Amino acid sequence: MTLKDSYIAHEERMKRALDALRKELASLRAGRATPALLDKIMVDYYGTPTPVNQVANVAVPEPRMITIQPWEKSLLAPLEKAILKSDLGLTPNSDGTIIRLSIPQLTQERRTELVKVIHKKAEDARVAIRNIRRDANDAIKKIEKEKAASEDETKKAQEDMQKLTDKYIKEVDQIMAVKEKEIMEV
Known part of the structure; x- marks a missing residue:
């Protein structure tokens, strides 16, 4: 493995960590209806x-309403049960063919809780990115030990990896700030 291959592989892992954070935050309820809220619910x-x-079929006919139309009528009860068991805190209303979920306005207390959750998920993403940096630096040292790169090249590679880490941590902070703003707006 060359220094460049190592850099590319570790950058890819950092991108995946960022994508995972985006997905996690998309499933948080921000007072607006979005089909992503149901992504983690299994029936x-x-x-x-x-x-x-x-x-x-999951649809958002109004800003505060999600409709779920099962493809088979027999799935109505299991869907309702799965939604009730989830951590969404929503109560499904069914008319026998379609389930409606009304998204209530978030309370200030709930907003504060959600912001704490966002901060924790962002910190988890930062830790993941730092762990990737550590793995990358270990790989760089291994390449140097195998005499596949000079000391100067490995020093430069470590500096580049640090710049990449800083870039991705800054992106995590931006994603966190946007989601926090979305949650806190009334």
Whole structure:
């Protein structure tokens, strides 16, 4: 493995850590209806845990309403049960063919809780990125030990890895700030 290969591989891992953070934050309820809220909810479909969007049409007809129309009527009860068991804190209303979820306005207390959750998830992403940097530096030292790169090249590679780490941590902070602003706006 060359220094360049190592850099590319570790940058890819950092991008994935950032994508994971975006996905995590998308599933947080911000007082607005979005199909992403249901991404983590699994429904029992013939004995197999299946994501809601694979067994039903999920739509957002209004800013504070999500409708779920199961492809099979037999899935209505399991869908309702899965939503009630989830940590969304939403109560499904069913008319026998379609489930409606009303998204209530967030209380100030709930907003504060969500901001804490956002900060924790952002910190987890920063830690993941720093761990990737550590792995990259270990790989760089290994390349140097194998005499595949000079001391100057490895020093430069470590500096580049630090710049990359700083860049991705800054992106984590930006993502966190945007989500925090979204949660706190009334």
